[in-house]
Amino acid sequence: MSAYIFGHTTPDSDSIIGALSLSYLKNQLGEDTIPVRQGEVNPETAFILERFGFEAPALKTEFAGENVYLIDFMERSQSPKDIDEATILGIVDHHKMGDLKTDTPLEMWVRPVGCSNTIVKEMFDHHNVKIPKELAGMMMCAILSDTVIFKSPTCTKTDTKAVKELAEIAGIENPKELGMEMFIVKSDVLNDTKEALVLRDFKDFNMGGNTIGVGQLEVVDLSVFDNMKEELFAAMQKIKDEADRHTVLLLLTDIMQEGSQLLVLSNDNSKIESAFEMTLDDNQVWLPKVMSRKKQVIPFLEKQF
Incomplete structure (x- = not known):
């Protein structure tokens, strides 16, 4: 077998x-x-x-x-x-x-x-x-x-x-x-639907009985996302609703600047703000030096949930 x-x-x-x-x-x-x-x-x-x-x-x-x-x-x-x-x-x-x-x-x-x-x-x-x-x-x-x-x-x-x-x-x-x-090649984000982009590298985590979905897109120039944030948020909302997720996060990681723009849709933004000790502006924030979902994102979220 x-x-x-x-x-x-x-x-x-x-x-x-x-x-x-x-x-x-x-x-x-x-x-x-x-x-x-x-x-x-x-x-x-x-x-x-x-x-x-x-x-x-x-x-x-x-x-x-x-x-x-x-x-x-x-x-x-x-x-x-x-x-x-x-x-x-x-x-x-x-x-x-x-x-x-x-x-x-x-x-x-x-x-x-x-x-x-x-x-x-x-x-x-x-x-x-x-x-x-x-x-x-x-x-x-x-x-x-x-x-x-x-x-x-x-x-x-x-x-x-x-x-x-x-x-x-x-x-x-x-x-x-x-x-x-x-x-x-990874930075080519213009030929996929916005939902496909959010899901390209997406993982669900069970945190305190809540489903938390975290996606990540790594690019060499963050400006490629300048004109698509609204559509990305709409795709995130669809993904959040379809599986009754508590939170959907999307890390837009710039490998040259060595940091990530974090997009947030959550039932409780205060938990996300507390996790990273920052204040969201229009449901997003720049996180300098944050490159790793595994090491720099998930552990801090789990402490909150």
């Missing part, structure tokens, strides 16, 4: 490439695994897949009765709806402990690093399995994406070391240059 490997809903590059890289490793170790995805491939990930000649994993959203590995998440809110009917064999993640439970022991590789693919790289090293050239290139790109080309506060020396070693395997002389190419 094959085991499926997948990342969170609305997957990013780390989730998609992590499923591919972890599946390759597991198959080399004699397991029968299949990489899949829970959602659509975003433009950055499509760029990476095409650059290194890979196809996107198949879309699969139901896993009742299946054996599964999870990568890049362990939150129920980011899982398939029938996750309780699946057997979780293992988790590879770089986030905080989530609220999933298992009936049986499982393999866990959880490290406080900037990217799940950094952990997969360590797993390859641990098992002494060689990484194919093109897969190494994709794993390198996933790490550059998640660490915002090493600018994110989540980035560690382990991540930078992994990028250096993966770049050598892939024959890439200037990883940062390729990273900027990726972020230029």
Whole structure:
């Protein structure tokens, strides 16, 4: 019986490439695994897949009765709806402990690093399995994406070391240059609907019985959003209403200025203001040096809720 490997809903590059890289490793170790995805491939990930000649994993959203590995998440809110009917064999993640439970022991590789693919790289090293050239290139790109080309506060020396070693395997002389190419692709926000933009990198969190949705768009120039704020807020309101979310936040992150414009729709703005010790102006505020949803946003929100 094959085991499926997948990342969170609305997957990013780390989730998609992590499923591919972890599946390759597991198959080399004699397991029968299949990489899949829970959602659509975003433009950055499509760029990476095409650059290194890979196809996107198949879309699969139901896993009742299946054996599964999870990568890049362990939150129920980011899982398939029938996750309780699946057997979780293992988790590879770089986030905080989530609220999933298992009936049986499982393999866990959880490290406080900037990217799940950094952990997969360590797993390859641990098992002494060689990484194919093109897969190494994709794993390198996933790490550059998640660490915002090493600018994110989540980035560690382990991540930078992994990028250096993966770049050598892939024959890439200037990883940062390729990273900027990726972020230029990621900055294309003109060809999607506003709802698709909000959901491009969107995660739900259960905080004190409230559903809090947080999206993030990373660009090289924040001015691209100047004429679309009203439409973004309208899309956020639709997303908030359709799932009875308490709050929907959207981080517009400028990787050159190293900060984020935070857009807020909430049943209680005071909780958001208290979380970040600031005052909203027209439901938005600039947060200097805030680059990481995982490290600089979610922990502060959870204390409020």
